[in-house]
Amino acid sequence: MARQYADIYLRGLDEGCIAALVGYGYRLACVENLSNEFAEKARRLGLTVIRKRVFNPSSRSELLRSLHEINEVCVSVKPLSREALMTALRDRRVDTVILHGGIAEVDRHILQVWENAVELAVSELVECAGNVKGLRTLIAYCRKAVENEVPVAVSSGAASAAEILPPQQLAYVLAALTDLEAPVLNAVSTTPVTILRKDRK
């Protein structure tokens, strides 16, 4: 059976994005600002679209307050503090933790509570490409995740159709950061598909 590809993070969806996603062979997408009209258009072309909520909490209580009202959406957290990061990594209501340049450094305490999948968005990688410390931390998370068999999903984080990248290209991005030679295709297929197909009430 052919692989199902999923882009787990798009900031918006329009006709150009739908055409690009279908053209690259994506079957699933997760969109932050989603209108019902485009969700229906995508569905007619064989692309299942799921709504996404992204939180940027700077404390544990702020994150818990945000998670309290969540229903039927994919929840991603971009933690702005170490405390929020540790809560996001272990709270079952969180689907993915978005890695970014300002994330707290990985250590044994973080490894102990790390249960949720992490998400590497290319848009975040572009933002922190000039920030050596941020890039080092991000690479450390990717390597630790692969080492400890924690699921990693790679997404484009695209805000427009031009920024949507083919699944193989996304898979190579993770391979480059983890020193692998072959593209990590599970990061754009099995892992995000499992996250998005999760039963939500």
Add this chain to the structure above:
Amino acid sequence: MSERLFRKKRRYILIEGPRDTQVFEALRDVFQRLYGVIGLAESGLRKVDVKGCLALACYKEWVPKVVLAVSLVREAAGQRTVLKTVKVSGTIKSLAEEIG
């Protein structure tokens, strides 16, 4: 090690996007910022023209790193540019067939 002493396998990466020569310069700059001059030399990164389209040649073990650099290019010749890979292949002929 020299390619003439131990034959290293090359891979060719077909790129979708503007065919401007400045695109390759932008890509090489990003790659050099990430992996340095030694990386640039060891990767064997160079530009290849396949039926008028931009393709990159590099040694096999450097393919993910080159694709990472391709993904991080956001500007070329003062214009906003996003580069996408179409195909990675061991032969230029296969890339030419992809273009049709």
